Amino acid sequence: MAETVVEMRHITKKFGEFKANDDISLSLHKGEILALLGENGAGKSTLMGMLSGLLETTSGEILINGKEVKMKNPREAKDYGIGMVHQHFMLIPAFTVLENIILGDEPIKKGVRIDYTGAAKRIKELSERYQLDIDIHAKVRDISVGMQQRVEIMKALYREANIFIFDEPTAALTPQEIKQLMKIFGALAKEGKSIIFITHKLKEIKQAADRCVVIRSGKVIDTVNVADTREEAMAEMMVGRKLRNSVEKQAVDQSKLVLDVSHLNVEKKGQARVKNLSLQVHSGEIVGIAGIDGNGQSELIEAITGMQKIKSGTVQIKDKDYTNKAVRKITEAGVGYIPEDRQTVGLQLPLTLAENLSLKNYYQQPANKYGVLNYQYINEHGQKLIKDYDIRSRNELEPVGSLSGGNQQKVVVAREIASDPDLLIAANPTRGVDVGAIEYIHEMINNERNSGKAVLLVSFELDEILKLSDRIVVMHEGEIVGEIDPKDTSSQELGLMMAGKKVQPNVQEAAQ
Amino acid sequence: MNLTTTLMTILSTTLVYAAPLIFTALGGTFSERSGIVNVGLEGMMIVGAFSSSIFNLSFDRMFGDATPWIALFVGAAFGCLFSVLHAVATISFRADHIISGTVLNMMAPALCVFLTRIFYDGKGQTPELNDGLGTTTIAGLSKIPFLGKVMFTQTSLVAWFAILVSVICWYVLYRTGFGLRLRSVGENPAAADTLGINVYQYRYMGVLISGFLGGLGGAVMAQSITLSFSISTISGQGFMSLAAMIFGKWNPLGAMGAAVFFGLAQSLPIIGAYIPGLEGINSVWFQVAPYLITIVVLVLFLGKSVGPAADGENYIKSK
Numbered sequence: 001m002a003e004t005v006v007e008m009r010h011i012t013k014k015f016g017e018f019k020a021n022d023d024i025s026l027s028l029h030k031g032e033i034l035a036l037l038g039e040n041g042a043g044k045s046t047l048m049g050m051l052s053g054l055l056e057t058t059s060g061e062i063l064i065n066g067k068e069v070k071m072k073n074p075r076e077a078k079d080y081g082i083g084m085v086h087q088h089f090m091l092i093p094a095f096t097v098l099e100n101i102i103l104g105d106e107p108i109k110k111g112v113r114i115d116y117t118g119a120a121k122r123i124k125e126l127s128e129r130y131q132l133d134i135d136i137h138a139k140v141r142d143i144s145v146g147m148q149q150r151v152e153i154m155k156a157l158y159r160e161a162n163i164f165i166f167d168e169p170t171a172a173l174t175p176q177e178i179k180q181l182m183k184i185f186g187a188l189a190k191e192g193k194s195i196i197f198i199t200h201k202l203k204e205i206k207q208a209a210d211r212c213v214v215i216r217s218g219k220v221i222d223t224v225n226v227a228d229t230r231e232e233a234m235a236e237m238m239v240g241r242k243l244r245n246s247v248e249k250q251a252v253d254q255s256k257l258v259l260d261v262s263h264l265n266v267e268k269k270g271q272a273r274v275k276n277l278s279l280q281v282h283s284g285e286i287v288g289i290a291g292i293d294g295n296g297q298s299e300l301i302e303a304i305t306g307m308q309k310i311k312s313g314t315v316q317i318k319d320k321d322y323t324n325k326a327v328r329k330i331t332e333a334g335v336g337y338i339p340e341d342r343q344t345v346g347l348q349l350p351l352t353l354a355e356n357l358s359l360k361n362y363y364q365q366p367a368n369k370y371g372v373l374n375y376q377y378i379n380e381h382g383q384k385l386i387k388d389y390d391i392r393s394r395n396e397l398e399p400v401g402s403l404s405g406g407n408q409q410k411v412v413v414a415r416e417i418a419s420d421p422d423l424l425i426a427a428n429p430t431r432g433v434d435v436g437a438i439e440y441i442h443e444m445i446n447n448e449r450n451s452g453k454a455v456l457l458v459s460f461e462l463d464e465i466l467k468l469s470d471r472i473v474v475m476h477e478g479e480i481v482g483e484i485d486p487k488d489t490s491s492q493e494l495g496l497m498m499a500g501k502k503v504q505p506n507v508q509e510a511a512q
Numbered sequence: 513m514n515l516t517t518t519l520m521t522i523l524s525t526t527l528v529y530a531a532p533l534i535f536t537a538l539g540g541t542f543s544e545r546s547g548i549v550n551v552g553l554e555g556m557m558i559v560g561a562f563s564s565s566i567f568n569l570s571f572d573r574m575f576g577d578a579t580p581w582i583a584l585f586v587g588a589a590f591g592c593l594f595s596v597l598h599a600v601a602t603i604s605f606r607a608d609h610i611i612s613g614t615v616l617n618m619m620a621p622a623l624c625v626f627l628t629r630i631f632y633d634g635k636g637q638t639p640e641l642n643d644g645l646g647t648t649t650i651a652g653l654s655k656i657p658f659l660g661k662v663m664f665t666q667t668s669l670v671a672w673f674a675i676l677v678s679v680i681c682w683y684v685l686y687r688t689g690f691g692l693r694l695r696s697v698g699e700n701p702a703a704a705d706t707l708g709i710n711v712y713q714y715r716y717m718g719v720l721i722s723g724f725l726g727g728l729g730g731a732v733m734a735q736s737i738t739l740s741f742s743i744s745t746i747s748g749q750g751f752m753s754l755a756a757m758i759f760g761k762w763n764p765l766g767a768m769g770a771a772v773f774f775g776l777a778q779s780l781p782i783i784g785a786y787i788p789g790l791e792g793i794n795s796v797w798f799q800v801a802p803y804l805i806t807i808v809v810l811v812l813f814l815g816k817s818v819g820p821a822a823d824g825e826n827y828i829k830s831k
Binding site for chain 1: 687688689692693695696699700702703704705706707708709820821
C-alpha cells in the first residue's frame, strides 16, 4: 500500500455542548481519492475545517506524513501542503483570476512590486500540466462556476498542495462540468496528489473514489472500498436505516374536488407564461406537474397561491373563488405551500427556528395575545415541531440560517404541514437535500395524501414525480401537453413528453 | 490681469484648498478599501488641525521655518492616534461603522475646543500662527515656458506633495502585495482569511493609515488656510473628502482628481471675482457652492459607483 499522507486520530470537536465530531479517525494515502460521505449536518465540513486549519480540534491528533501537527490557521495548513476548495468558493469577484490565485502568496520583485508576469507564467505551466482551462486575466465575477472551481484548484496547486480537500465540489456544477472535474481528479491523483472530497452523492463516489468514509451524526460508521460496495449499502450506512424506493399508498376517498383551476392565463413581464390552463386536484390524490424548468410551473403555482396576478381564468378552492385574492386569504382557506426557494421565499434566515415555525400563526391566538407575541407558546410550539419532524438543530432558538439545507427544508415542510392544510402545494420540495431527508419529506407528503388531503407537486426530478404522484400532467411552454399514469410510464417516456415530443424510439437521446 | 496670471491664481488657490481634501480622501480610500467605512474623517481632520496648531505655536521659535512642516507630521501622528478609537470600536468590538465614525465627529470638536480653552486662557480660538505653509515657487520647474508660470510659480508646495502621495498610494494599493491584501479584506474577508491573511491586522492598518492621512489633511488646513485653530477650522472638509473618495470610485487617483475639483469649488469665494463672466455673481453663491456641489455629486454618484464589496461589514472569524 502507498504511504499514508494524512492520519486523523480520535478527533473530537465541540461547539459549546454540541459534539459536531465525535472520536473520528481516518487516513489518506498518496495518490488516493477518498470520499467523505454523510448527510447534511453530519459533521463532514467541520472535520475538514480542522484539517485545513480553519477550526481547532477539541481533542485528538492530526498527523501529516507521519508527524503530528497542530494547525492554528489556514496558512499553517498550507505549509503542510493542504489545499482546501470550499463549497462556497472563496474568491473575490472584483479581482482578476490571477490576483485571486496569488493573493496571500504574491511573488515580489525589487522588494515591493508584485511580479505579475512571473506569476502568470508559472500558472500557465501548471494549467497545461493539469489541463485546467482558466482565463487568468478575466475578472472572477465574469467567469462560469466551473471555471471558478478550476481557479480554486489552481490556488491550491500554486501553493504546491499535495493534499486536496473538496467540500461538496459538484453542488453547483452542470453535468458537463462534473464530468470535467472528475477528469481533473484523475489527473491530480495520477501526479501523486491525494484527494478528500465531501459529498452526499453516491453516483460520484462510485465514479471517482477509491475508498469511502461514511459519517453519521459526527461519528465514523464505516470505511469501505468503493469498488466492492453497492450504492444502496453506502446510502443505508449514511442514513442509518433501510431506504425505501416507494411510498405506501392507501386507498382513500378521492371524490372531493379541492382545487379547480380553469382556463388560467398568467403573464410575466408581458410574456404569456401560463396559457389557458385547466387543472383539478381532488382530496386524497397527489397530482404531479412534470416539466423542464421554466415552462410556466412557477407562475402557475404563484398564481394559485396569490403571489402572481392572474390575467384571466379562475382558481377555486373547495368550491369558493380565490382568483387574485390576498395571500393570507388563500392561506386561511387551507392551503399549505412549500416554495421552490426556501431561502428567499420560505424562510426568514436570521429569525430563530421557533419564529420561522410560527410564521403562519403568529398573528392568531395563542401565538399572539392582544397584539403581543406569546414567546412561551411560540418556543414550545417550535420545540414540538422540531421533535415531530426530526429537524437537526441545537435548539429552537438557533437562527434558521445556520442550519444545513436539508434541515432548513424540513422547517418549511413542518410549518406547512403542521398548519393542517386541505391543499398542499409543494414545489421541488427536495431540491438540494440529501438522501435521508428526501425520503423523509416524501413520506410526509404521502402521509398528507393518505389522510385525505389534496397535494399538488411540481418537480424537475422525474424519479420524484413518478414515485409520489397518482396522476402526472406534463407542462410545456405554459400548457398541459398530456396526462399520464405513473404506473405504466417510464422516466424515459416522461422525459420525452417534457421536451414536448411524442414518444418515438429513435429520438430518445434527444431528451437526455 | 493677463491670462497667465489669472490661470496661476485660479490654479494655486485651487491647489491650496485641494491639498487637505486630497490627503483626507486618500485616507478614506485606505480605510474603506480595507472594509471599514470611515465617516469619522471630519473628526480626524479636527484632531490633526488642533494638534498641529498647538505644536506650531509652541515650537516655532525652536524650529523656525521648518515648523509648519514638522507640525504637519505632528497632526498626522495625532490623527493616527485618534483613529485607533475607530479601529478598536469597529474591528475588535464590531460596532456599527457609521455610529463609531459619528462618535469621532462629535468627540473631536468638543475635545479640541475644550483643550484650546484650557491652553489659551478660556479662549475658544488659538492665536494666529506665525509660520504658515504659504506659497512657494518651485525652482527649475517654474522656468518651463507658460506651464511653469501657471503651475509652479507661487504655488502650494504641499498640494504637489499631496498629488505625489496619491500616486504613491495608487502604487501601493494596486502594485504591491500589501495593497492586494488590503483590498482583499475589504472585498471578501472570509476568502482572505482562508489564504492566511490576518483580516483584523490589515483592517487596523487601513484605519490607522486613514487616521494618519486625515490628520495630515486637517493639519494642512490649519497650516495653510485658516492659520489658527477654532471650531470653524474644519467645517465639512472631512465629508467633502468622503464625497471625493466616492466620486473617485475608491481609487487614490480618482479621489485626488475629485479632491482637486472640490478644491476648485472651495476656492470659488476667493477666485470667483477673477474669473471672467463670474464677477457679477453674489459671493454668497460662491460660499455655498462647495457644499451644494458635494451634495449634488453624492446624489448623482453614490448609487452608481461600486465600492468594496465588504465595506462596512464586520468580520467574525469562527473558531
